[in-house]
Amino acid sequence: MDKALDYSGPSKLSKRLLNIMTWLDNNFFTDIYRKLNPQKKSFTWRNKNTSIRIDYIWADPKLEANIRKNHIYQSIDITDSDHNITLTEISLTSIITTNNRRGIRVEKSSTRIIYNYENTTNEQWNGYESHLKELLEKQRAFIYIEAQGHNKDTLNNLWDIIYNCIQQAALKHIPHKKVGGNKTNLNRNYKEVEDSSKERKDLLYIRKIIRRLSKNELKGTELTDVTKGIKTFNQKYGINILEITEDTDWHTWKCETREWVNVIRRVIKVKDKTIKEVTIKKRIEERNDMITRDQRKMINSILEKTYSKINLDRIRIITDIQDKILLNSKEEVQTEAINAFST
Structure with a gap:
């Protein structure tokens, strides 16, 4: 550590x-x-x-x-x-x-x-x-x-x-x-689509309230700040989370709040789904664009073609008198390879 x-x-x-x-x-x-x-x-x-x-x-x-x-x-x-x-x-x-x-x-x-x-x-x-x-x-x-x-x-x-x-x-x-290790950011072109990071922070805030309430740590100015935060939550999501007082039972408040927390989770789910749909749509548009711009890239992508290369560093030839000779000189190999494929 x-x-x-x-x-x-x-x-x-x-x-x-x-x-x-x-x-x-x-x-x-x-x-x-x-x-x-x-x-x-x-x-x-x-x-x-x-x-x-x-x-x-x-x-x-x-x-x-x-x-x-x-x-x-x-x-x-x-x-x-x-x-x-x-x-x-x-x-x-x-x-x-x-x-x-x-x-x-x-x-x-x-x-x-x-x-x-x-x-x-x-x-x-x-x-x-x-x-x-x-x-x-x-x-x-x-x-x-x-x-x-x-x-x-x-x-x-x-x-x-x-x-x-x-x-x-x-x-x-x-x-x-x-x-190496080129990273692909699936959301790189979708800045206009709002993600669910704010809602996730809101869920963390609710959880923090529950934890502090269970330990009886919400008193005085801290309790006032939490009350204001809950009012902001209710206005933002159109929900009705109960206000907290010094006599509030944390377990009861948690159970009654669970329904409203699920509302926030549904908002997160909708936003995540929207981002995914926009990403898929963009990928489809890019693939369709390849049909007119880069057919080779499109075909290779569809076929999942692997790129391979053959290194020919030696070649065996048969002479006129039927002798077998192994050539390993770069120039000789290149010459014989050209002759073999051109005849």
């Missing part, structure tokens, strides 16, 4: 990690959210004084290249849990073999890392060397075979350790950049 990014609240939070988190970190398991959002603050649980990212999804290092996205969703319109929902998407197309050509095309847009070795300074190389040695010693890589025995599993595990140590040290010290 990075206290600066994953925690907000009193400074009494223990700096000591749980044993399971220490074990995951030492074995190079990946905290997926932090991997994809290295500097983003986001929390999965809150109370009056504290916000913390307490819900994690960890991935084996071998799956790191297959991670596509991770997001934290508000759970107010899905469940009554006081924790937010953490969702991760991991591509399995390189693990589970299928005949889905479209899956192959999607994989071509995955990200990869390119290291800039030419512009790496001596200081960065020294930092990389020191860090790599530290990681290898921490994993006891230099005495791993002696400790674990000479067998196939030991060698495989040792290679995984070395690979992960090299990658971790390189990412920290060697200049690099990510390429």
